[in-house]
Amino acid sequence: MAKLMRAVAWRRLERPYTRKSKYRSKDFIRGVPNSKVVKYVMGNKDKKFEYKLLLVSERDIQLRHNSLEAARKTTLKHLDRKAPLNYFFQLRVYPHHVLRNNPLAAGAGADRMSTGMSHSFGKPVGIAARVKKGQEVFEVRVNKERLEAAKISLKRARMKFPCDFKIVVQKA
Numbered sequence: 225m226a227k228l229m230r231a232v233a234w235r236r237l238e239r240p241y242t243r244k245s246k247y248r249s250k251d252f253i254r255g256v257p258n259s260k261v262v263k264y265v266m267g268n269k270d271k272k273f274e275y276k277l278l279l280v281s282e283r284d285i286q287l288r289h290n291s292l293e294a295a296r297k298t299t300l301k302h303l304d305r306k307a308p309l310n311y312f313f314q315l316r317v318y319p320h321h322v323l324r325n326n327p328l329a330a331g332a333g334a335d336r337m338s339t340g341m342s343h344s345f346g347k348p349v350g351i352a353a354r355v356k357k358g359q360e361v362f363e364v365r366v367n368k369e370r371l372e373a374a375k376i377s378l379k380r381a382r383m384k385f386p387c388d389f390k391i392v393v394q395k396a
Contacts, residue, residue: 228290228350229325229349231288231291231386232386234286234288234323234350234352235285235286235287235386235387236284236285236286237284237285237286237354242321242322242324243320243321243322244256244320244322244351252322253322253324253348255347255348256322256348256351257322257348257349257350257351259289259319259351260289260290260292260293261289261292261293261296261315261319262293262296263296263315264314264315264318265312265313265314265315266300266312266313266314267303267309267311267312267313267365268309268310268311268312269312271312272396273311273312273365273366273367273396274366274367274368274395274396275365275366275367275368275371275374275393275394275395275396276363276364276365276393276394276395276396277363277364277365277366277371277374277375277378277391277392277393277394278360278362278363278364278391278392278394279360279361279362279363279378279381279382279389279390279391280358280359280360280361280389280390280391280392281355281356281357281358281359281361281387281389282357282387282388282389282390283357283387283388284355284356284357285355285385285386285387286321286323286352286353286354286355287317287319287352287353287355287361287385287386288319288323288350288351288352289319289350289351289352289353290350291384291385291386292315292317292319292353292361294384295362295380295381295382295384295385296315296362296381298377298380298381298384299313299362299364299377299378299380299381300313302373302376302377302380303364303373303374303377306370306373306376306377307366307370307373307374310366310367310370311364311365311366311370311374312363312364312365312366313362313363313364313365314362314363314364315361315362316359316360316361316362316363317353317355317359317361318353319351319352319353320351320353320354321351321352321353321354322348322350322351323348323349323350323351323352324345324346324347324348324349325346325347325349326345326346326347327347361385361389362378362381364377364378365396371393375391375393378391379391
């Protein structure tokens with residue numbers, strides 16, 4: 225398996241828009257990689273909670289599906305340990321933007337195989353969620369006694385992303 229490129233290669237929102245759709249005619253690109261994000265809503269969905277914590281982006285960015293899944297796993301693991309079934313956790317963004325890479329061939333005979341930048345559409349290498357400044361990425365709902373555990377779990381999730389996020393605490 226090929227090594228992942230660093231997040232700095234994908235985090236700006238400058239790339240042309242590409243998307244996948246359940247309708248083939250609305251797909252702008254063919255052959256989309258599968259998302260690594262498994263679940264979007266977790267915890268106790270029916271219970272009412274006192275506090276709502278949000279992980280909010282402080283700038284425009286693209287978050288790859290593998291970083292979203294890593295952040296989701298660490299948050300969920302900490303919440304399960306510190307507040308078993310006393311929380312509601314939701315991932316609020318969906319990775320739909322297809323990331324493409326146009327690898328240029330290097331070495332002997334590369335000039336015969338490579339098209340250079342003349343046909344530079346690129347091959348799909350992953351997908352990302354496009355997040356605007358002020359958009360909520362994660363939402364956690366807890367009661368007052370579990371508030372500190374929820375803050376710590378969102379701080380752990382924040383470490384998985386390549387930019388700054390703030391944690392907003394609201395009364396639900």
